[in-house]
Amino acid sequence: MNVRAIYPGTFDPMTVGHADVAERASRMFDELVIGVAASRSKNPFFTLDERVALARRITESLGNVTVRPFEGLLVDFAAAANSQVVVRGLRAISDFEFEVQIAGVNRHLAPKVETVFIAAAQEYTFLSSSIVREVAGHDGDVSDFVHPIVVEAFNRKYERAGRTGRRPTPES
Numbered sequence: 001m002n003v004r005a006i007y008p009g010t011f012d013p014m015t016v017g018h019a020d021v022a023e024r025a026s027r028m029f030d031e032l033v034i035g036v037a038a039s040r041s042k043n044p045f046f047t048l049d050e051r052v053a054l055a056r057r058i059t060e061s062l063g064n065v066t067v068r069p070f071e072g073l074l075v076d077f078a079a080a081a082n083s084q085v086v087v088r089g090l091r092a093i094s095d096f097e098f099e100v101q102i103a104g105v106n107r108h109l110a111p112k113v114e115t116v117f118i119a120a121a122q123e124y125t126f127l128s129s130s131i132v133r134e135v136a137g138h139d140g141d142v143s144d145f146v147h148p149i150v151v152e153a154f155n156r157k158y159e160r161a162g163r164t165g166r167r168p169t170p171e172s
Helices: 015-026 048-059 074-080 093-109 129-137 149-160
Strands: 004-009 031-037 065-071 086-089 116-121
Touching: 004 015, 015 031, 015 086, 015 093, 015 116, 031 048, 048 065, 048 149, 065 086, 074 093, 086 093, 093 116
Parallel strands: 004 031, 004 086, 031 065, 086 116
Antiparallel strands: none
16 A cells, blocks of 8 residues: 655745654655645745745655645645645644644544654754744854755845845954
8 A cells, every 4th residue: 555645834944854854754654745835824934936946955865755835724735645644743742732733623624634743853853944044034054954955045045135144254
């Protein structure tokens, strides 16, 4: 039986923690579809197309992983992706409480859709996309938190805005 799971999120940007969960989930399921949510209400820093492109580049070495954008309800995306498994990463107890609540709503809306939780690796429990955006927004070094292509993407966006996106060195 071929099991396809979906791993949804805004991924604004995809962090090394997200990539770790994706890699681990890709070993658990025959196929993994990373669903990049439009999430206009969150006012994302990167556009949907940028987030999809970054996620594709970050996960391109994972042969059974595809990346697709989506809007609307997660259960509708699961149906469109022909999946009955949702993968969610958990960093802390607060994530668990929220994610269990969402899983309950999803199960009510689509009783055959199951949610599987993957605990974040210990070294990533503090990491979130919002923290990465905050650090990058203040010219901090985010290279330990994201793939190098995400660092480049931040730098490109800040250069267009007239900022370097890099912490000034004593020589500058």
